[in-house]
Amino acid sequence: MTAPPPLVEFRGVEKRYAAGGPAAVADLDLAIERGEFLTLLGPSGSGKTTTLMMLAGFETPSAGEILLGGASLTDRPPYRRNMGVVFQNYALFPHMSVAENVAFPLRVRGIRGAETTTKVANALALVKLDGLGARRPDALSGGQRQRVALARALVFEPDLVLMDEPLGALDRQLREHLQIEIKRIQRALGLTIVYVTHDQGEALTMSDRIAVFAAGRIQQVGRPDAIYETPANAFVAGFVGENNMLAGTVVTRHDDRCAVRLPGGQIVRALATGAMTAGDAVVATIRPEHVETGSAPLACCNAIEARVEELAYHGDHSRIRAALDGGGSLLIRTPATPGIAPGQRIPVGWCTDRCFAFPAEDRAALQQREVA
16 A cells, blocks of 8 residues: 655755845755644744745745645645644734634635634634634733634644744743643644744654754754754754753764863763764763763763852752863753852763764854854
């Protein structure tokens, strides 16, 4: 039996806003399966929103092809793509009631009467806004207005829902609550969602898969745990979650392992990712929660000393900022800090399998293109 095609496919897609100018999106090949929650994650200017706008039909690719259900979208206008779109600024009609706003996509599609009433009521119930259909948007809170925008995107039962920074204007507590609500709705309806954000925590919490963008190109696509635990390059390691980035030089490399000399002369062992050989400049990365303190470093492959500069208590954990001999510092996240105080020298350590070494030039090149 032949497997059905992905719901969405980007094939060699490129977008340039000026002939001969830089590519906002380049060499984009990406497949999106039915029923999955895919997040496009990256800093401003990385190409994620341009990718979403091309899928929606609001931007036209300069090259390549986008397919929906195996059929090309090249000549299909936005209103014929059957996609719901939710923006950060809600984009509600202020002169219409909540129910009228939600009903608008149905009216455009020629749906009237009792069917509209039923569909609007169901959509408002889905986002927990029962009984608010007669209100105007200006009488609602920010979170309620975003729920209206979501109901409007769902009311006509689209093939795909596109969300562009939909929670960016909300405070943290409300944003986290709506993250849970959006996932609940997505799972209940089996929706396919393409979600754009620059918030790494949001992407890790909500996504089935994440596509990390930088400089107009996808740097890595994978499940949230894979993106976090096994980053493909130094950009992903530094952008997704907190990470210690230690500059160093390769001393030796054997297969997928290497030894790195830090500026203070310390030798640490890491997993070698990318092309590197003895003498090359690299960036060694280690997550704060993977750095051990106290007696634990004695059992680690990498055991060095550091001087405590800052110590902050956060309830369920403590954060230590420790300076390394020769320059650089480590951020350490630990559940307890018995007997540790600023100014004290402490042993720190981590396992080789938790430490990744990346070519320093790769990170520098990406950062330069992002600034440009």
